[in-house]
Structure formats: C-alpha cells, structure tokens
Amino acid sequence: DAGVTQSPTHLIKTRGQQVTLRCSPKSGHDTVSWYQQALGQGPQFIFQYYEEEERQRGNFPDRFSGHQFPNYSSELNVNALLLGDSALYLCASRNPGTGSVDEQFFGPGTRLTVL
Amino acid sequence: AQRVTQPEKLLSVFKGAPVELKCNYSYSGSPELFWYVQYSRQRLQLLLRHISRESIKGFTADLNKGETSFHLKKPFAQEEDSAMYYCALRGSGGYQKVTFGTGTKLQVIP
Numbered sequence: 001d002a003g004v005t006q007s008p009t010h011l012i013k014t015r016g017q018q019v020t021l022r023c024s025p026k027s028g029h030d031t032v033s034w035y036q037q038a039l040g041q042g043p044q045f046i047f048q049y050y051e052e053e054e055r056q057r058g059n060f061p062d063r064f065s066g067h068q069f070p071n072y073s074s075e076l077n078v079n080a081l082l083l084g085d086s087a088l089y090l091c092a093s094r095n096p097g098t099g100s101v102d103e104q105f106f107g108p109g110t111r112l113t114v115l
Numbered sequence: 116a117q118r119v120t121q122p123e124k125l126l127s128v129f130k131g132a133p134v135e136l137k138c139n140y141s142y143s144g145s146p147e148l149f150w151y152v153q154y155s156r157q158r159l160q161l162l163l164r165h166i167s168r169e170s171i172k173g174f175t176a177d178l179n180k181g182e183t184s185f186h187l188k189k190p191f192a193q194e195e196d197s198a199m200y201y202c203a204l205r206g207s208g209g210y211q212k213v214t215f216g217t218g219t220k221l222q223v224i225p
Binding site for chain 2: 041044105109
C-alpha cells in the first residue's frame with residue numbers, strides 16, 4: 001500500500017487560471033479531506049468528502065470545489081486563481097468506521113505556485 | 116468556532132533536556148486532541164491522540180480541560196526529535212473538521 005498519493009507534485013499556474021489536484025486515499029479509507037498549508041502556517045481545512053458528498057467545509061470561497069469518485073479518490077478544483085492561493089495542498093484520508101483506529105493519513109502534498 | 120494556539124514558533128533545547136511544546140485550544144464541546152509531527156522531507160503523521168493516553172517515542176500529552184491545554188512533553192530530548200510539531204483539534208460528532216495550530220519547530224542541539 002503506497003498510502004495516500006497525490007498528483008501532481010508541483011504545479012505552476014498564472015492568475016485567473018483554473019487548477020485540478022488529485023488524491024488517492026489509503027487502501028480501505030473512504031473519507032478524504034483537503035487542506036491548504038501556506039508557508040510557515042499549519043494546514044487549514046478546506047473540505048471533507050464521504051460517500052461522494054461534501055460533508056464539512058472550512059472558510060474557503062466557492063472558487064474551491066471538490067469531487068469524490070466511487071473508488072473514493074478525490075479532486076480539488078480551484079477557479080480564478082489568485083496569488084494568495086500559492087501553497088502546499090494536502091490530502092488526508094481516514095476510515096471513521098474503524099472504531100478506535102481513526103487515524104488521518106496524509107499525502108505528500110501538491111505544491112501550487114501562482115504567478 | 117474552534118481554535119488551536121501554539122505560542123512558540125521555535126523551541127531549542129539541548130539533547131537530554133526536558134521538552135514541553137505548548138498547545139491551547141478553544142472549543143465549546145468535548146474535542147478530540149492530537150499531536151502531529153513532520154520530520155524533514157517526510158509527510159505529516161500522527162504522533163499521538165488524547166483518547167489513547169499513550170506514550171509514543173517517549174512523548175506524552177495530557178488533556179487539561181480546565182486550562183484548555185494539551186501540552187506535549189518528553190523528559191529527555193533526542194536529536195531525532197527535531198521536527199515540526201502541530202497540535203490539532205477535531206470537534207465531537209461525525210464528519211467534524213480538524214483545526215491545526217501554526218506549529219512549533221523543535222530543534223534539539225547535540
């Protein structure tokens with residue numbers, strides 16, 4: 001099991017463009033969360049997906065949207081990119097149905113640079 | 116609203132000295148508290164959670180609801196403990212979001 005995987009590793013976009021980031025959860029996990037981590041900050045929760053629906057959302061504008069597929073993989077889409085969207089985007093997966101073993105596993109992240 | 120505060124950006128200690136990384140939280144219910152660690156060039160990973168009341172790599176953390184704190188402690192620091200440490204909170208109930216602090220960089224001086 002490769003654990004949580006994310007693609008691409010790095011991405012450079014210009015202001016106003018749109019971007020799609022991808023995440024495959026750890027085997028056996030059905031819940032995916034996305035985080036934005038700006039330089040020098042902790043991860044900030046964007047949203048969480050379970051059963052292909054957005055279940056929780058943090059304080060991010062509608063430009064940030066997502067999707068979860070039947071195989072539990074997920075995409076994060078950001079429209080109308082701003083310079084301030086430059087950050088490391090982390091995906092994390094977990095399986096809340098496993099009782100006490102409710103650990104969130106993180107991917108390596110996608111580094112997005114907006115010029 | 117839930118909030119996690121880690122007052123120290125950087126904590127430098129000598130090898131063998133005790134370590135205490137501070138974490139305070141704000142939440143109006145019964146939260147779950149976690150410590151995550153990120154070693155150099157590695158992924159963010161769970162270190163420990165308050166409900167397990169366990170010691171991992173010599174680290175412990177006790178939830179103090181009166182002081183709304185969840186400080187991370189280790190009696191004798193090792194060089195391999197050098198890393199970024201993040202305190203995190205998840206609210207009670209299903210599908211709750213996780214709020215992270217800004218992190219503390221622990222530097223253990225040989």
